[in-house]
Structures are given as C-alpha cells and as structure tokens.
Amino acid sequence: MKEPTAVRELSFGPSINEALRQEMRRDPNVIVMGEDIAGAAGRAHLGFIDAWGGPMRATRGLITEFGPERVIDTPISEMGFVGAAVGAAMTGLRPVVEVMFVDLIGMCYDQIANQAAKMHYMMGGHVKLPMVIRTAYGTRGDKRAYGGGAAAQHSQTLYSVLAHIPGLKVVVPSTAYNAKGLTIAAIRDDGPVVVLEHKFLGLQAKGHVPEEPYVVPIGKADVVRQGTHVTLCAAGRMTHLCLDAAQVLAAEQINAEVIDLLTLNPLDEETILQSVRRTHRLVVVDEDTPVCSMARDIAARVAEKAFDDLDAPIKTVTAADTPVPFSAVLEALYTPRVEQIIAAVREQMG
Amino acid sequence: MSFETNRNATGAASADAEVPSAPDGEGLARKCLWIYERMSLIRQFEERLKWLVETGTPVGPVHFYIGQEAVAVGVCAALEDSDWVASTHRGHGHCIAKGVAVAPMMAELFGKVTGTNRGKGGSMHITDISKNILGVNPINGAGVAHAVGAGLSAKVRKTKQVAVAFFGEGSAGVGTVHECMNMAAIWKLPVLFVCENNRYAQTTPIEYACSVPNVADRAAAYGMPGVIVDGQDVFAVWRATETAVQRARAGAGPSLIECKTYRYLGHHQSDDTTRYRLPEEEQAARDRDCLKGFRARMNAGGPLTMAQLDEIDERNKRLMDEAVEFAKAGAVPEASELYTNVYVPDGKASR
Structure with a gap:
C-alpha cells in the first residue's frame, strides 16, 4: 500500500x-x-x-x-x-x-x-x-x-x-x-x-498549498460552497464570514451558495448570474464602505441582467459608511458581521 | 532677456558654448546636419499644426514646443537610439528629436487609426515606444518617475542604457520629481534630469513658484551635479548632456541639467500670453532664436552652408505636406476600438 x-x-x-x-x-x-x-x-x-x-x-x-x-x-x-x-x-x-x-x-x-x-x-x-x-x-x-x-x-x-x-x-x-x-x-x-x-x-x-508553482486564473470567481436557496457573494476575509453564515443557515434548512469573487475587476459576472438564476436570491458582502462600492455594483449588474430571476430584493452587507474607528467595540460594529449576513438571508427568505 | 548661462550649481563658470570638437570634421558636419534637420522639422511641425488649429482643424489641446527646439535636439544628440526618454505635455519636440515619424504623429492629432497611438492618445500622449520614448505625459512630473524606472531597469538588466527625464520648471515643484531625484541619487541610477525652464508654468512665472533662483541649485540637495545651460544654444545643451551621459554610463549616477529656454507661444492654443508677459520680453527671447543662432554659427565658419540648410528646410516642408495628407487620408477608428487595448494583452473591458 x-x-x-x-x-x-x-x-x-x-x-x-x-x-x-x-x-x-x-x-x-x-x-x-x-x-x-x-x-x-x-x-x-x-x-x-x-x-x-x-x-x-x-x-x-x-x-x-x-x-x-x-x-x-x-x-x-x-x-x-x-x-x-x-x-x-x-x-x-x-x-x-x-x-x-x-x-x-x-x-x-x-x-x-x-x-x-x-x-x-x-x-x-x-x-x-x-x-x-x-x-x-x-x-x-x-x-x-x-x-x-x-x-x-x-x-x-x-x-x-x-x-x-x-x-x-x-x-x-x-x-x-x-x-x-x-x-x-x-x-x-x-x-x-x-x-x-x-x-x-x-x-x-x-x-x-502545493509546493510547485501554479496559477489561479485572474478574472474567475470560485464557487466555494454549493447551495440552492441563496447566493452569498464576497471577497477576501468576507468569504469566510459567508461560509460561517452558511453553516448557521444550514441548521435552519437554508442552503446557501457562496461565491468567492477572487477578482474584482474584470469581474466574473457570469458565475454570479448563473448562481443567482438557480438560487433566485443574492446577498453581497463587502468589507469596503457602501457608496460606489463593489457590493452596489454587483447588485446593480444582477438587477439589470437577472431581475426576473429574483424572488427577493438584493441585499448588501457592507462596512459602515464611516471612517474606521479605533475602539475595538466600534471597529467590530464598523466591520460586516456574520449575524448581519444571516439576518439579511432570513429577511430574504421571508 | 539675459540668461545666466554656462554656470554650474556652485557658480563656477564653464567653458563658452561653441561648436564642440566632435569626432572629426566630417563627423561634425554629419552631426550638424542631423541637428538642423531635427530642429527645423520640429519648428515646421509645430508651425503647421498652429496653422491647422487656427484654420479650424479639431486636434484637441496642444502645447506648442516652438522656441525650445535646441533643448530636445541638443539632448538627443548625445543619446543612443537605445536610450530612453520620458517626455512632458509639451512633447512633440521630444518625439521628433528621438526619431518618431511626423506622418503618424500628425495622424494621431487627427484622431486617426493610422496615428502613433491608433488615435487613442492625442497630443498629450503622442509617442512611439519603438523609439524608446516612455510616453508624452501631461501629469506633471509623472514621466520623471518612469525615467527613473527605466534607469533602474537598465541597471538591473546591465544594459548601459541611460534614461532622460524631461520636465518643466513648473514640474520642479511636484513631489514626485523630488522623490525621484533622491531615489536616483541613492541608487546611482543612469538618469538625466533635464529641466526645460521656459519660465512659465501656464501663466505662473518661475520667480514666483520656485524657492531658489535656479532649478539646478536643487541638485546639491540630492548630491548630484547641477548644471545650467543656455537652452537656446543646441551645442551647449549637447555638450552638457554628453558629460551627464558619460557619468551615467560609468555608473556614477544621475545629473540635473537646467536648460534656460523660452516658450514663444501660449501654454496651449487658447492661452493669451499678453495677459501675463511683456512684449519686450517675448521679443528678446525671439531675438535669441535657436534656429537663427544655429544658422549664424554655420555662416560664421561652421561646417554647413546656407544652401544645405535651405535644402533641409525645403525637405522638411515636403515631409510636413506629406504628413498632413497622410493624416487626412487615414481612417477613423472602428467603433470596436473603444474596447480594445483596455487590458494587456488585448482583453476586453468588462461591462
């Protein structure tokens, strides 16, 4: 053996x-x-x-x-x-x-x-x-x-x-x-x-991490968790928050798909649209502040191109629209949190 | 107008500018021919362009180089084809001096796909990278950093190339320029900082905007030689550049050359110089014209005859006629060109 x-x-x-x-x-x-x-x-x-x-x-x-x-x-x-x-x-x-x-x-x-x-x-x-x-x-x-x-x-x-x-x-x-x-x-x-x-x-x-060199292609998102009820879409550390949220939601029989964007521009719009056409719901999670953000850009693209596939309004979970505060208590409030993602999904599921 | 010519930053007088003792008689004659060809071509390009603008050809904002020809040509006279040049918003002269063909340049100004940049750059980005020009760049001081990068590149790749950063006295106030001079000095990069002091940043005179009388004085702060030359004297510019090039190629580091020159026309085609300059000052500058000066020098025993110079002028006039015809005849870009060349290599914009 x-x-x-x-x-x-x-x-x-x-x-x-x-x-x-x-x-x-x-x-x-x-x-x-x-x-x-x-x-x-x-x-x-x-x-x-x-x-x-x-x-x-x-x-x-x-x-x-x-x-x-x-x-x-x-x-x-x-x-x-x-x-x-x-x-x-x-x-x-x-x-x-x-x-x-x-x-x-x-x-x-x-x-x-x-x-x-x-x-x-x-x-x-x-x-x-x-x-x-x-x-x-x-x-x-x-x-x-x-x-x-x-x-x-x-x-x-x-x-x-x-x-x-x-x-x-x-x-x-x-x-x-x-x-x-x-x-x-x-x-x-x-x-x-x-x-x-x-x-x-x-x-x-x-x-x-394989020891040999390899390439993760630029411009391609990764579906890191398959699901059927809602698409959660994020990048960087927010992807891990989405996975944590998906685990909690699974206990409520809500099956969330999680997309790790990996590239923000050029955006892999097709992977997002395909997912939303299956799940009919989208929550975009973004560690950046909300005005003119990736979250709202993705929401707008999906609203333009897959509106008829949506069963609920798109939700965004973003950083607060403020400077980043110092105090740990305030910083935690500023940053998107798992419970906000869960709440957004629950609201969508009605 | 008086120039404080041929004085280095420490105030020591350098030799008078005269026809340099280049290789040999024949070599010097060839060089002088080349110099006059380029200076005359720049002048004719700009004068033709000015006429086109004044007769209603839409070419976007253009910044004429007329009056400063001796700087671009004097510097490039000391360079190899493989050396790099980073230019400014006032870049037509640098391009022509470095060997860019005038027909695709003119086509670029007409927004044609036959232009140097396929009609995507216009006057403020007109360039030909195959002639080792890092770009004409209308963000003040930005190109200086690119020259420093090219110098770094030459050092790492051990190519012995040098890189020239052209910048105006206005850009001498930009932070990038100071960062770059410091970096080039600490790393002993083969870079020439060539300040074209034409005395005006748009309408703002140098004596208002610069804390010291000469931009070259600042070289001392970065531990590099700072030289002041008469920018109307192509031979003085050539010789100062040769000295700096030798130093750069020897690995001794960068130099700063300040060329005192003058912009005959406005900052761009819509700028009225009578709102900030005295007519006597403008006339005094024109009296020291670099092309006239070159002809006078040849007439007083230089290696070229007046007939040779006239012939060059005639040939350049024909080149400009052909350039305008080429520009007019070119096709405008297809609509699909909007989305090509956004990403390297030739990806499509996401939409």
Missing part, C-alpha cells in the same frame, strides 16, 4: 512569500520593491539584513537569496517608486511593488490610475506593463480588547477605488492556496495587477 503523502499546509504570508521566491527564481526580470520589504537597508556590513519583510513578512528572506539589486528597499516615496515600477515595466522588468497599506494608495494614485492602468490604452496597445502592486487592507473586526486597532488611516479596504479604474486588474485572495496562485498569475500577467492582502486572515486562510 502506498504511504499517504503528507499534505503541506501554509498560512497566508508564507504562501505569498513562496510565490514571489519561485517567480524570482524562474525569471531574472522579476524584482520586488517597497518600503522595508527587506529592512535594515544597506546595513549588511554591520550584520543587519532582512530586518522586517513587510507587514505579512511576505518578502522576508528574499534579499538573502536574490540580493539588494532585485530586492529593493525604497525611501518613503510611494509616488516615486510606484512610478519607477511603471517605467521599469515598460523597459523589460516585471516589478512587484509593495504599498505597505492600501490606505497609502492616495500617495501614488496618479501612478496607478493615470499611468499604469491607462498606458496600454493610451499608446494604442503598443506597450506592455507587467507590474504588480501588493497592498495590505482590512480590519480585524471582532470585539477582542484590541481589534485591528489601526484606526481610520491604516485599516481601510478601498478596493472600490481601484476596481473602478478601467485597465487595472484587482484581485483579492482569501486563502493561502489562492494567494499563491493569484500572486503568480499577477506576476505573469502582462498588465498591471493589484493584489489586496487581508491583514487578519490568520488561521482562516491556512491550508494546503
């Missing part, structure tokens, strides 16, 4: 680290760049190297393998280094830049929205722009003494302001498995891709 192969498990940060490492080995034109992505820059001669590795430690150890020419700690200059990535991508490199938190996107929004996203179109298709922007987002959203606790300028989600831009692909992994596959897909893509990495996925994301 054959020995059962041990299934290797990784958590979120290490799976992204493995993706970066394997792609850097495969292609010498892949570089990584950002603030403190290695840490202690230029101090190797004092014995200091690789002091931090970014908020997820996703870049830890890369400098010792690939050196400071390809693992580039930058000054605090988001406009400058994201712009430099645009120039590097136009001239033969495949840069992966880390914007430490998505809240800092305002510092480099021109280079993302006006430059990276539009260059291919403005030049009539005559240029490729293979660059990746990795950025951390999200709140912890529970009532522990310390929530995320990073307040209004270090806890946002903000993916709607990225998904809004034509030409920019936006992906949101939810597990260690799809984090590795989407990161590799993003690096191999010839256009600009933003990868949003949730800061507090923790054990929820941990799971089997």
Whole structure:
C-alpha cells in the first residue's frame, strides 16, 4: 500500500512569500520593491539584513537569496517608486511593488490610475506593463480588547477605488492556496495587477498549498460552497464570514451558495448570474464602505441582467459608511458581521 | 532677456558654448546636419499644426514646443537610439528629436487609426515606444518617475542604457520629481534630469513658484551635479548632456541639467500670453532664436552652408505636406476600438 503523502499546509504570508521566491527564481526580470520589504537597508556590513519583510513578512528572506539589486528597499516615496515600477515595466522588468497599506494608495494614485492602468490604452496597445502592486487592507473586526486597532488611516479596504479604474486588474485572495496562485498569475500577467492582502486572515486562510508553482486564473470567481436557496457573494476575509453564515443557515434548512469573487475587476459576472438564476436570491458582502462600492455594483449588474430571476430584493452587507474607528467595540460594529449576513438571508427568505 | 548661462550649481563658470570638437570634421558636419534637420522639422511641425488649429482643424489641446527646439535636439544628440526618454505635455519636440515619424504623429492629432497611438492618445500622449520614448505625459512630473524606472531597469538588466527625464520648471515643484531625484541619487541610477525652464508654468512665472533662483541649485540637495545651460544654444545643451551621459554610463549616477529656454507661444492654443508677459520680453527671447543662432554659427565658419540648410528646410516642408495628407487620408477608428487595448494583452473591458 502506498504511504499517504503528507499534505503541506501554509498560512497566508508564507504562501505569498513562496510565490514571489519561485517567480524570482524562474525569471531574472522579476524584482520586488517597497518600503522595508527587506529592512535594515544597506546595513549588511554591520550584520543587519532582512530586518522586517513587510507587514505579512511576505518578502522576508528574499534579499538573502536574490540580493539588494532585485530586492529593493525604497525611501518613503510611494509616488516615486510606484512610478519607477511603471517605467521599469515598460523597459523589460516585471516589478512587484509593495504599498505597505492600501490606505497609502492616495500617495501614488496618479501612478496607478493615470499611468499604469491607462498606458496600454493610451499608446494604442503598443506597450506592455507587467507590474504588480501588493497592498495590505482590512480590519480585524471582532470585539477582542484590541481589534485591528489601526484606526481610520491604516485599516481601510478601498478596493472600490481601484476596481473602478478601467485597465487595472484587482484581485483579492482569501486563502493561502489562492494567494499563491493569484500572486503568480499577477506576476505573469502582462498588465498591471493589484493584489489586496487581508491583514487578519490568520488561521482562516491556512491550508494546503502545493509546493510547485501554479496559477489561479485572474478574472474567475470560485464557487466555494454549493447551495440552492441563496447566493452569498464576497471577497477576501468576507468569504469566510459567508461560509460561517452558511453553516448557521444550514441548521435552519437554508442552503446557501457562496461565491468567492477572487477578482474584482474584470469581474466574473457570469458565475454570479448563473448562481443567482438557480438560487433566485443574492446577498453581497463587502468589507469596503457602501457608496460606489463593489457590493452596489454587483447588485446593480444582477438587477439589470437577472431581475426576473429574483424572488427577493438584493441585499448588501457592507462596512459602515464611516471612517474606521479605533475602539475595538466600534471597529467590530464598523466591520460586516456574520449575524448581519444571516439576518439579511432570513429577511430574504421571508 | 539675459540668461545666466554656462554656470554650474556652485557658480563656477564653464567653458563658452561653441561648436564642440566632435569626432572629426566630417563627423561634425554629419552631426550638424542631423541637428538642423531635427530642429527645423520640429519648428515646421509645430508651425503647421498652429496653422491647422487656427484654420479650424479639431486636434484637441496642444502645447506648442516652438522656441525650445535646441533643448530636445541638443539632448538627443548625445543619446543612443537605445536610450530612453520620458517626455512632458509639451512633447512633440521630444518625439521628433528621438526619431518618431511626423506622418503618424500628425495622424494621431487627427484622431486617426493610422496615428502613433491608433488615435487613442492625442497630443498629450503622442509617442512611439519603438523609439524608446516612455510616453508624452501631461501629469506633471509623472514621466520623471518612469525615467527613473527605466534607469533602474537598465541597471538591473546591465544594459548601459541611460534614461532622460524631461520636465518643466513648473514640474520642479511636484513631489514626485523630488522623490525621484533622491531615489536616483541613492541608487546611482543612469538618469538625466533635464529641466526645460521656459519660465512659465501656464501663466505662473518661475520667480514666483520656485524657492531658489535656479532649478539646478536643487541638485546639491540630492548630491548630484547641477548644471545650467543656455537652452537656446543646441551645442551647449549637447555638450552638457554628453558629460551627464558619460557619468551615467560609468555608473556614477544621475545629473540635473537646467536648460534656460523660452516658450514663444501660449501654454496651449487658447492661452493669451499678453495677459501675463511683456512684449519686450517675448521679443528678446525671439531675438535669441535657436534656429537663427544655429544658422549664424554655420555662416560664421561652421561646417554647413546656407544652401544645405535651405535644402533641409525645403525637405522638411515636403515631409510636413506629406504628413498632413497622410493624416487626412487615414481612417477613423472602428467603433470596436473603444474596447480594445483596455487590458494587456488585448482583453476586453468588462461591462
């Protein structure tokens, strides 16, 4: 009898680290760049190297393998280094830049929205722009003494302001498995891709991650739970909340289907529509604030294209329409919660 | 108008600008021919465009380069074809100096599918990446970052290419430019920061908007050489660029070259310069015209004859006639073009 192969498990940060490492080995034109992505820059001669590795430690150890020419700690200059990535991508490199938190996107929004996203179109298709922007987002959203606790300028989600831009692909992994596959897909893509990495996925994301490189395709959603009564649709950490809600609802004989969007733009509209045509109900869960959000965009698309298939009004569960508060109690109230999802479904089921 | 010419940031005088002692007599003549061809072609392109605008051709907003030709051409005279250039909103001159053909440029301004950008860019994005131009870019200072990225790319790929960031004195106030100068300096990137100081950011004069008399003075803050050159003197620009290129290729890092020049016309076609400039100042600038200066220099013992220069002017005039015909004859884009080239490679927009 054959020995059962041990299934290797990784958590979120290490799976992204493995993706970066394997792609850097495969292609010498892949570089990584950002603030403190290695840490202690230029101090190797004092014995200091690789002091931090970014908020997820996703870049830890890369400098010792690939050196400071390809693992580039930058000054605090988001406009400058994201712009430099645009120039590097136009001239033969495949840069992966880390914007430490998505809240800092305002510092480099021109280079993302006006430059990276539009260059291919403005030049009539005559240029490729293979660059990746990795950025951390999200709140912890529970009532522990310390929530995320990073307040209004270090806890946002903000993916709607990225998904809004034509030409920019936006992906949101939810597990260690799809984090590795989407990161590799993003690096191999010839256009600009933003990868949003949730800061507090923790054990929820941990799971089997194959050791060999693989791609999770951009633009394809994943039906992570099959169901017949209602479609729950989310991304990132919210997918896990939907799965938790589905488990509670199952005890009430409500069978929820859960779609993990994985890519916000270009959105896999077809998977959502097909699901809604079977379940006839839709709840969209979104960690971002509600105005001009993914939640309302998806609701509008389904209302336009599958209205006759709906048995109940579409519901959205989003973050509060407020800045992110500091206090753990308030932060938990700000963030979408499982009980809100359950309540929305119960209301739909009448 | 007085220029503080040929003075580096520390105030030391450099040699007078004269015809540089290029390779040999014949090599110099060839170079001078090339320089005049390009300067004359830029002037004719812009003058033809101005006429088209004034006679009602819809070309969108355009920012004329007339008066500044010596800067683009002097810089590109010191570059290889494989070197990179990042341009500004006032980019027609940089494109022509780097070798972009005028017919597809004109077709682009006409919004035709035969244009450099398939009619999707217009004047403010007109470019040809095959000539190693990173884009004409109307977001002030944005292109500077792209040049720094190209310099980084050259360093990582070990290609010995250099990258030039053109920017105006107005963009010298943009944060990106400062971030980029710092990064290029700490990483010793092969980048040339070329400031085209034409003295006006739209209507705002430099003496109002800049905290120091010269943009080049700021080079000291980033630990790089800062040189001021007479931007009306193509040879001075060429020589200063050669020095900076040598430094960059040697791995010694970036340089800042400030070219003092002048924008003869308004910021764009609808800008009335009489609302913020004195006529005497405009006349003084035109009296130092770079094309006239070049001709005078050739007349005073340079390697080209007036007949050769006239012949170049004639040839460029024919090129412009052909360019306008090419632009007129081109097809407008098919409706389907709206949705192509949104995603790389050629995906469709989601809708």
